[in-house]
Amino acid sequence: MLAAVNLVLASTSPYRRALLERLGLPFRALPPGGREVTPAECPDPARLAARNALGKALSLLGGQRDCLIVGSDQVVCCGGEIFGKPGSEERAVEQLLRLAGREHELLTAVAVVRAPAGAAAPGDDAPGETALAVNQVRLRPLTRAEALAYVRADRPLDCAGAYKSEALGIALLEYLRGDDPTAVVGLPLIALSRLLRRCGLDPLDPGR
Secondary structure: OOOOOOEEEEOOOHHHHHHHHOOOOOOEEEOOOOOOOOOOOOOOHHHHHHHHHHHHHHOOHHHOOOEEEEEEEEEEEEOOEEEOOOOOHHHHHHHHHHHEOOEEEEEEEEEEEEEOOOOOOOOOOOOEEEEEEEEEEEEOOOOHHHHHHHHHHHOOOOOOOOOOOOOHHHHHEEEEEEOOHHHHHOOOHHHHHHHHHHOOOOOOOOOO
């Protein structure tokens, strides 16, 4: 069985760190590297989220040994359109106004990659698994002034869909439906727990 201390989170998000802490497993959080796949390169939202989650985990593979690396990624899809990270205040406001009053899907993928005990040879394929959690979300109707006030308060410029449900963004929602509420925040713990158990790391194992 893998030692519990050998767990790495490929993220510096304080929200993802707080979620992973709920499992009671010691871990290190490191910034992922590499470039994220764009909607233009992968127009399927489920595949896009999975590829980026896996890519984040794999980006740390070269510098880690004998551990499990966790990556996660979110995609917002509404009416067949994928909403990425707005990156600017103006684009964040426009995203919110386009989502306001409409139901959309929030897809959150998680990946777990095992880093070998020894150095991986170039071109080696690292064993990895991914899982996807989907939530249906509806934002309430918003005026431009409300959207701008929210963006300036919460600064969701690096969040797909331009809102943070784990912060002030909860006030934007009319409803949220899905099987895993933690997925909305950014790390689906139900799916992650299942993947970790498959890798021999069970948060409920008294012998870990």
